Amino acid sequence: MIRQPISREGFDKLKAEIKHLEDDVMPQIAENIAEARAEGDLKENAEYHGQREEQGRIAAKIAQLKTKLSQCEIVDKADMPKGVVTYGSTVTINDLDMDEEETYEFVGPGEEDYDGPVMKILTSSPIAKAMMGKKVGDKVKIELPRTTMDVEIVKIVDHGS
Numbered sequence: 001m002i003r004q005p006i007s008r009e010g011f012d013k014l015k016a017e018i019k020h021l022e023d024d025v026m027p028q029i030a031e032n033i034a035e036a037r038a039e040g041d042l043k044e045n046a047e048y049h050g051q052r053e054e055q056g057r058i059a060a061k062i063a064q065l066k067t068k069l070s071q072c073e074i075v076d077k078a079d080m081p082k083g084v085v086t087y088g089s090t091v092t093i094n095d096l097d098m099d100e101e102e103t104y105e106f107v108g109p110g111e112e113d114y115d116g117p118v119m120k121i122l123t124s125s126p127i128a129k130a131m132m133g134k135k136v137g138d139k140v141k142i143e144l145p146r147t148t149m150d151v152e153i154v155k156i157v158d159h160g161s
Contacts (some may be wrong), residue, residue, distance in 0.1 A: 003073040005087035006108030011074050014110040018065050029055045068109045082158045085131045087123050092155035
């Protein structure tokens, strides 16, 4: 299995989210379930059933986050190769079909952010996978779920530059 690169900050952010869910959210839900159970007949108790569903949802989220972390490897962006697209690169592309420039930063799990002038997208995304190892001037065909994009890499800002 290829491990996902992640920054120390991204790793710590995911660990903190897991800790919050385990130490704060789950005990509160358990308390809510106990209170709802004390109200009597569980068959007709919507609060009880709602809290049990929430408990299951949060447990699944914790498991998902732990799996995500187990598939990650902490990487220092400064150690990545320069002049090519890798984890941590900020890449400006020209969409050759639309003649529009877009800028992406390739990040690890927990670091993605799709708002703002520079979209931070996962290195496991189709866009990032297609561009990994490419250089300025390279033309890339990106296979997306519903279409393909033909782009040219116009600028790469190396990690921490």
